[in-house]
Amino acid sequence: MSEKLVRLKEILGEVSDLTHAAAVLEWDQNVGMPAGGAEARGQQLSTLAKIAQEKSTSDELGRLLEDLQKEYPEGESEESAMIRVASRNYEKARRVPAEFVAERALVTTQAFEAWVVAKKKSDFSVFHPHLEKIVELVRRYITFFPPADHPYDVLLDDYERGLKTAEVKSIFQDLRLKQVELIRRIGSVGQVRDDFLHAKYNEQKLWKFGERIIGKFGYDWNRGRQDQAPHPFETSFSVNDVRITNRFEADHPMATLFGAMHEAGHAMYEQGINPSYERTPLEGGASLAVHESQSRLWENLVGRSMPFWEHFYPELKKTFPAQLDGITLKSFYKAINKVEPSLIRVNADEATYNLHVMLRLELEISMVEGAVAVRDLPQMWNEKMREYLGVIPPNDAKGVLQDVHWSGGSIGYFSTYALGNLISAQWAEAIRKDIRDLDDRISKGKFDDLLGWLRGKIHVHGKRYEPQALVQKVTGAKIDAGPFMSYLEDKFGGIYGL
Numbered sequence: 001m002s003e004k005l006v007r008l009k010e011i012l013g014e015v016s017d018l019t020h021a022a023a024v025l026e027w028d029q030n031v032g033m034p035a036g037g038a039e040a041r042g043q044q045l046s047t048l049a050k051i052a053q054e055k056s057t058s059d060e061l062g063r064l065l066e067d068l069q070k071e072y073p074e075g076e077s078e079e080s081a082m083i084r085v086a087s088r089n090y091e092k093a094r095r096v097p098a099e100f101v102a103e104r105a106l107v108t109t110q111a112f113e114a115w116v117v118a119k120k121k122s123d124f125s126v127f128h129p130h131l132e133k134i135v136e137l138v139r140r141y142i143t144f145f146p147p148a149d150h151p152y153d154v155l156l157d158d159y160e161r162g163l164k165t166a167e168v169k170s171i172f173q174d175l176r177l178k179q180v181e182l183i184r185r186i187g188s189v190g191q192v193r194d195d196f197l198h199a200k201y202n203e204q205k206l207w208k209f210g211e212r213i214i215g216k217f218g219y220d221w222n223r224g225r226q227d228q229a230p231h232p233f234e235t236s237f238s239v240n241d242v243r244i245t246n247r248f249e250a251d252h253p254m255a256t257l258f259g260a261m262h263e264a265g266h267a268m269y270e271q272g273i274n275p276s277y278e279r280t281p282l283e284g285g286a287s288l289a290v291h292e293s294q295s296r297l298w299e300n301l302v303g304r305s306m307p308f309w310e311h312f313y314p315e316l317k318k319t320f321p322a323q324l325d326g327i328t329l330k331s332f333y334k335a336i337n338k339v340e341p342s343l344i345r346v347n348a349d350e351a352t353y354n355l356h357v358m359l360r361l362e363l364e365i366s367m368v369e370g371a372v373a374v375r376d377l378p379q380m381w382n383e384k385m386r387e388y389l390g391v392i393p394p395n396d397a398k399g400v401l402q403d404v405h406w407s408g409g410s411i412g413y414f415s416t417y418a419l420g421n422l423i424s425a426q427w428a429e430a431i432r433k434d435i436r437d438l439d440d441r442i443s444k445g446k447f448d449d450l451l452g453w454l455r456g457k458i459h460v461h462g463k464r465y466e467p468q469a470l471v472q473k474v475t476g477a478k479i480d481a482g483p484f485m486s487y488l489e490d491k492f493g494g495i496y497g498l
């Protein structure tokens with residue numbers, strides 16, 4: 001290895017250490033820190049971020065990358081992939097002035113506080129001036145980059161490298177009409193029964209049950225743990241320390257099981273990345289959408305499937321005999337897959353979820369284009385909810401104010417959730433060609449072949465391949481809504497007898 005490459009890895013290794021140290025502090029903030037620690041924690045995180053920013057934009061790093069690009073021209077090798085990713089990160093970071101980063105941190109901190117109050121009071125006017133500032137910042141951010149086909153491309157690229165606004169729009173356009181039509185058909189037939197899912201369930205028993213499931217999936221407990229936090233999330237400090245959090249909601253007790261499966265899907269991805277990518281820009285998942293394709297695959301395509309519950313339902317019934325008394329496997333399966341247009345994205349079922357995302361994407365694009373004024377958002381939100389889902393929020397807390405993302409300046413993020421669903425169905429089609437008896441294996445509680453497939457084709461590569469190139473390499477196709485729509489038609493056609 002050349003001396004310059006050694007030096008590059010040294011600098012980037014330190015940046016990675018700082019980022020992971022910040023992640024430990026953030027994890028602690030969510031699972032253990034007393035409220036009094038908030039101010040000091042904020043300072044600590046801001047100091048770490050500042051040092052990481054200095055290191056990742058230094059002139060020395062720029063010179064090294066320039067020289068190394070000549071030494072390792074664009075190609076298939078791991079070195080050239082690493083230099084490609086590092087150069088892009090460097091170029092992006094250098095384009096954004098430090099004063100802008102500081103201003104954004106200040107604006108979003110205040111916006112977050114305002115959003116909490118606005119949501120609590122269900123009063124958009126409290127959040128309105130802050131969101132206006134955020135939109136202004138986002139539009140300024142776009143100007144730091146070379147002109148794109150669409151200004152929103154710049155934002156999308158931060159979350160889903162290489163993907164264009166026009167591509168996402170065209171993927172969603174047709175899908176939206178088909179999903180709206182599917183839920184209309186479902187709404188015209190009798191609803192399934194699910195009252196027993198909302199009975200009183202013992203929190204500890206459900207928690208343990210979830211842990212047993214994800215252990216069987218292949219989540220490595222020697223390199224992971226599950227803790228309680230207000231919101232479920234996954235975080236990695238190293239390939240050998242990948243943690244998840246979860247919560248118990250009395251109104252939705254089963255969410256504890258599906259939350260564990262979802263976060264374990266993210267975590268198994270991180271645990272499966274090539275260990276030699278540790279402390280390099282190739283560590284971590286390929287993109288947000290590819291990451292979400294893993295969590296959704298385990299949560300929905302596996303965890304909400306009939307074969308899965310053929311294996312686990314007898315045990316669940318034994319654990320909760322009173323709550324599930326007289327409930328057959330088939331009734332249980334139908335209940336956990338109940339389709340019902342609802343107001344809140346995070347609680348949405350598989351058939352309606354993407355519509356919540358499309359609505360946000362359309363509003364974001366309009367905001368960035370300047371085609372919609374922030375003050376008109378609540379009304380536009382409600383109109384689109386009625387058009388896509390047939391429900392109208394009774395107030396802003398259950399409408400435009402429900403998600404935290406905009407308050408943090410994260411505009412450009414939402415579409416990755418829906419894209420993750422689409423990609424998960426594309427993987428599933430490819431998997432079924434290679435593992436012909438997949439359902440049979442799942443119904444016996446065997447997941448090693450499935451995990452092995454994901455490990456070898458997707459996980460191990462980390463960020464080595466661009467997200468779209470990875471999808472193409474594994475499935476032979478670009479991101480495509482076809483397999484997901486067939487999956488929905490098949491599954492819900494069966495459940496609702498369409």
Ligand SMILES: [Zn+2]
Nearest residue numbers: 262266292295
């Ligand atoms: Zn997720």
